[in-house]
Amino acid sequence: MGALLWLLLLLRLQAAEGYSGDDVDTEEVVAVLQESISLRLEIPADEEVENIIWFSYVRLATVVPGKETQPATVMVTNPRYEGRVSFLDPSYSLHINNLSWEDSGLYQAQVNLRTSQISTMQRYNLRVYRRLSEPRVTVNFEIAQEDGCNISLTCSVEKAGLDVTYSWISWEDGMDTVHESSALSTSWRPGDDALSYTCRASNPVSSIASRLIPAGPFCADPGFPSEKATYFCLLAKGLLLLLLVVILAAGLWLIRAQKQCQTPRMRKLKRNRLRLKKKEKPRPSLA
Numbered sequence: 557m558g559a560l561l562w563l564l565l566l567l568r569l570q571a572a573e574g575y576s577g578d579d580v581d582t583e584e585v586v587a588v589l590q591e592s593i594s595l596r597l598e599i600p601a602d603e604e605v606e607n608i609i610w611f612s613y614v615r616l617a618t619v620v621p622g623k624e625t626q627p628a629t630v631m632v633t634n635p636r637y638e639g640r641v642s643f644l645d646p647s648y649s650l651h652i653n654n655l656s657w658e659d660s661g662l663y664q665a666q667v668n669l670r671t672s673q674i675s676t677m678q679r680y681n682l683r684v685y686r687r688l689s690e691p692r693v694t695v696n697f698e699i700a701q702e703d704g705c706n707i708s709l710t711c712s713v714e715k716a717g718l719d720v721t722y723s724w725i726s727w728e729d730g731m732d733t734v735h736e737s738s739a740l741s742t743s744w745r746p747g748d749d750a751l752s753y754t755c756r757a758s759n760p761v762s763s764i765a766s767r768l769i770p771a772g773p774f775c776a777d778p779g780f781p782s783e784k785a786t787y788f789c790l791l792a793k794g795l796l797l798l799l800l801v802v803i804l805a806a807g808l809w810l811i812r813a814q815k816q817c818q819t820p821r822m823r824k825l826k827r828n829r830l831r832l833k834k835k836e837k838p839r840p841s842l843a
């Protein structure tokens with residue numbers, strides 16, 4: 557698929573005007589998504605430049621250097637690059653801002669020289685990558701009763717994209733061992749030193765490590781997790797029972813207390829109501 561796309565791009569580039577079939581070296585350029593990049597152009601110092609034509613797969617822009625102190629004339633012919641490109645003096649290198657995935661691909665600069673009446677070509681292959689986020693580690697461990705445990709660690713990065721490599725680094729006695737893979741299987745036996753692991757994910761524009769994963773807590777006491785869980789379960793059940801008893805006792809006490817106060821409180825209420833009625837009567841009418 558990738559090869560086919562490449563071939564198509566190459567064919568389109570050949571079809572585009574200004575392409576010459578000579579074997580010009582292609583400069584590999586990597587850039588970060590939404591950041592910027594310069595495609596550096598080299599112009600012979602003693603030559604006067606007629607114009608420079610930049611191509612992506614179609615003509616991108618034409619730059620005509622100004623006479624003496626005059627600024628250069630720039631015509632951006634591909635609307636996708638409008639407002640995002642500039643041509644840096646003195647060599648008119650192409651500077652692209654806010655890169656998108658679609659900006660990946662082949663670029664070419666055709667420099668037409670006035671004095672020698674020849675054209676030179678410079679070609680670039682731009683690849684755009686996202687900066688990687690911190691790798692996520694999943695730990696699967698199988699517990700064997702006497703033999704310690706076998707651990708498998710898996711490393712992944714969200715929206716990783718292309719050309720990502722993973723490596724696991726383990727530390728033991730100040731020595732580090734690198735294992736080039738996203739998955740790592742290891743084992744731990746009682747009496748072994750405590751091991752720590754970290755995963756590093758890299759792509760051409762970034763490299764980022766995960767937090768340190770200590771293997772010890774997973775394996776130190778094979779019976780520990782289940783025993784602990786049972787203990788907590790019992791404790792929770794006991795506490796719940798205690799809480800129920802307390803609620804029941806409080807409820808009973810409340811009912812009893814309510815019965816005792818009911819009679820005097822009712823009398824008081826009736827008295828209050830009478831007093832209110834008396835107060836309302838002498839109020840003069842507003843009408």
Ligand SMILES: *[C@@H]1O[C@H](CO)[C@@H](O)[C@H](O)[C@H]1NC(C)=O
Nearest residue numbers: 590591640653654655656657
């Ligand atoms: C960069 O381009 C994206 C679309 O590709 C756009 O949504 C965003 O607003 C642009 N950012 C700037 C700072 O121009």
Ligand SMILES: *[C@@H]1O[C@H](CO)[C@@H](O)[C@H](O)[C@H]1NC(C)=O
Nearest residue numbers: 698699700701703705706743
């Ligand atoms: C751990 O791995 C070893 C081989 O490396 C295997 O013989 C053993 O059975 C494994 N133990 C468990 C509990 O999976």
